Amino acid sequence: MPHSVSFRRKPNSSRPGGVVDEDPGAASPRGGLRVLMLVGLCLVIGTCGLWRKALEHHSRLDEGAYRSFSPLICVMRHPVLVALAAAPVVLAAATGAGWGALGETGQAVRIAAVIMASVLAWAYATYERNYLYERAHLLERLALPILACAIWMHPAAVAPFLMVLFVVLGQFDHPRTFFATRTPVRLPIDLLSTAGIGALLASVGVGEPGVVPIAMLAVFGAHYAAAGLAKLRLAEGVTWWLRRNELVNLFINAHAQGWMSRLSGKSAARLAGILRRGTPVLAAATLAVELGAVLAPVHPWVAVGVLGGCIVLHAGIYATSAINFYKWATADAALIVMTLVLVESGSGGMFGWGALWATLLVLPLAMVVMAPVRLGWSDTRLCIYFRFIAVGESGTTYELPAAFFAPLDVIFAQGRFYFLRRRPHLVDTFGCNTRRDERANGLAEAICATGGDPEAITRLCAHRGLKKYDPASANVLEEVIRRACVRPGRHRWWRRLLRACAAPKHIDVGMRGVPYHDDEPLREIIVRAVETYAHPSGRIDTVHDEVVLRINVGEPVLPAATRRAA
Template identity: 25%
Template sequence: MRSDMPSLREMPESDVVQPNEKCILPCKSDAPTGRSRWLACIHNLPAAAQTLMAMLIVFGLYRLFRQPVSGWARADYTAQSFLLSLLAENALKPAFWGSLLLAGGYAVFNRDLRSWGDLLRGGRMAWVAWTLIGVLVWTGSLYPFNFYFGQGHLVDRGIILLLGLVSLRFPACFPALLYAVVVTYLQWRVPGLSDAEYTNRKMVLDLAWVLCAAGLARPLINRCLPKATYAFTLACISAALIHYWIPGVAKLKVGLDSWDWLLHDDLFNLSASTFVHGWSAFWDEEGLVRLLAFLQPLALPMKVFVLVVELALITAFWNRRWFVLLSAGRVMLHAGIFFFSGDSFWNWIVLQIALTAAFIEWPRRGQGDEKSAPTMGAEMRLFSWQSGAVAAVYLLITANSHMASNLAWFDSQVTERYSVYAVMKGGRRLYVKPDFFEPYDFAFIQSQFHFLLPEKVLTRTFGAIHEARVAQAAREARTVEAVRGLIATHGKVQIDAKRTASFDGFLKRWFAQHRALEGVLPKTLHTLSPPLHAYVLSKETPDHTYQGEHPVERLEIEFERTLFDGERFVEMDHRVVHTVSLNEEDKTPGVTAGGR
């Protein structure tokens, strides 16, 4: 970029003019006519074709960047530094050196960059890059102390923090940061627990991988496809939007027909289920029942809003104001989800806020709001029908190859959950809150431990049913007898002795390590740690809640099945289904996450 040019990140998208391009200032006398608009659009078709080609090149490199990681991202998390142990364990693996080669190429090709705005043109995309780095650093360096592995990993946390700070100014360091964070995340994958938090990270990681691919493709695109000015920005934003588009499409496919979810899903059953799980920040049982009865007529408009926010993304780039409106809509969607269920998706929210702020037209003193049409010889705008068409085609081609989840189900009136209780010496029984197991808290919030139960169960997380015909039958079950018949007909036994043994090993190891290692460092990291994925926690009073007391004699796992009939909560089952003795010294061997 020429040194005598103003920085792209300091200019609104409509004002950016490329080097050697004639700038035509708009005025009333030469306002574009209908004919000139069509000529400009036709003239910009080559730019649209180049942009699509460039985005597909970025997508190919995105897949290339991701692929080798699965071959080497394994580390010994019981070591003081899992990153150093990773270097020793993977020194002879071709996949490891392939990833280093890609990261090195990225660093060389972008060594001259001193601003993210020079890579991601249009608006204030540097804000989005900074926000992404902030999320990666916060979740990768300040997560709670992991008692399962019994290490503070202070060296690794420091490396990630340093790489994050450097990456804010020098984009060339970004792949190194991403690799370190990915390896950090893999310690969440331990035997006995599902990595439920992974869904919360998918969009962040997808956006980061595409950003790496964009930097690697930069020399080729700049040399061979010079009119693809906004290809990197379009590809990166599309990587985030795909994680809303796929759930929107899934909602059209989950039912017996395309309108089944819209017309028949009882959305507010989610609030009833999360209330049973512990989400009671804004209401008690009586207040929740009154609120849901009052809001019931708004269920259909709210579901229409959800579908519009998710499916209209295919048109996001046709107009800047429309893009900002959809971005704000996604923030509102997450705010509503948090209010009604306690599920925060906080990192998704901050990225959507950054995207919204990046393209809001902030008022400038002495400047009007007038926009000129594309001029002959100029590249197409970031927000135009050409960009919208290119982004839509790209989304349709690549959406299913990203890491987006099919977040679509039917919310039932039946909740099946599990709770952990600590039985102390002397018989005192205390409820163990899910956040006691941070950073594995979300697995305990979801509490889908059906592998412990030797009988049929009907639902998944927070009362979700994923089979359309089962959901159809469930809508008619409003009594305890009807629900039991439904379970007998459609329920499934999911008991798994191997997973049960792994789960027992996790609990024994966790409580043994917690007793030995609790202190100042774990408390400090807990204070500095990121927000929880969900705040569906205990309803017990403090004197009946476990606070880390010792010794614990045994753990009891309670199964609870509750029916919400629209007017009240009916407890169908509530009993201890599994016991884990903690009397013997924990002899669970060291386990390495990440598939090892």
């Protein structure tokens, strides 16, 4: 059994908050223990991060794998991927160690890992049948919940679980024309890999057992701190996001696309006014929560506080923008449970200033190997989105929400189909300025200066916009939309079952028109690109509206290769 630092509870030695005094025989937190923890954190975070990145990279299968009965069978043709997934299992078999390798902290880490794995398994075992391949992929759907349960038995199950998860996620990388984000799963995946692989590393003496929970809190801190730092590193200046960014635009632009569509214009304007007046407080609170996440290792109740603050942050984001980071919020809740179990088991002594300083020192390494998403942008008053209008055989007009195109709903909700427009585009999803080019500097204020005048916005687009028009990409989108509209009726019961069991959508903007529920065969799909401007009063003006694509649903669907040849 590898040497481990003991944090045993002694009579009458508990300090307030569940932190216990260290064993007198243990190394001093100011000396050897701090160095030991720092080295352990570096080894665990570095190894887990590099392993996760390698596994994710090699699990990106080609499109043909998803047209087969099971992409997992195709994995056998990728020896590097098989080796990466099998190595932790072989290591576990050789050492015979399980969660017990983490000592008193094993139960807490195991509970957190199973919670996160269960949510991921739920989300990706119940996604809707992918109409691009017309395969149910039952083997992968069954493997995810089975392996999630297996994680309770042994940490080595994390490796095959993540491999299957990455294989399932890989289908959304096709067609390559689209941008499929993995932001919703980044935090739970990194935490899960740290828990499972960290436990196996502890079994061979790489890192102390008590380091793994602190490493998980360090990874949590790195993800949120990266978001906070991204807001401070905008081209407009370090304090610009805190002083000048208009958070209320996120709500107004989401409402323009259908979020909280039941709100009348006056009610939405009143709510926007409240959010506008509260922007300084909301911005400061957001930065405090994101940057304060790194403080979690200093004390158990500080950890519970910052984790709870992150959950509240996600609830606020969902309430105002329809963006549902429930996978992140569940991961935060799992860490709260882990912290409380650690305190209850008498392992709270691993928290402290030594753990905090070690975490802060290892933070740059976590930023590099985990590569957290830098969620920082300016919220502008201009919004660009796409409406999908369906015309039935009877001539009835319907609105197709992003959910209609599930499992590609996130792609359609983000609406980054700028290749359909000849007009240069200025901003991204919900009016966010995520650009890093020279012309994007100060773009939010330049949009404000137009006052919503259509001609002024057109001139600004010509001067500072990006040209993305691409007919080839438009052909790919046309094929995807047509396939979504002509899904075989024999699978309708299967789709209804999956919808009934499905996890929440990541972006649930809703819609404003008449909904379509397979009422009748569709004759035509009309895609409109809409630009809106949000006034300080909350009023929303349409400054540009054009038809960018018409699709005759009745036309035969050609294979991609045939279309390119034509």
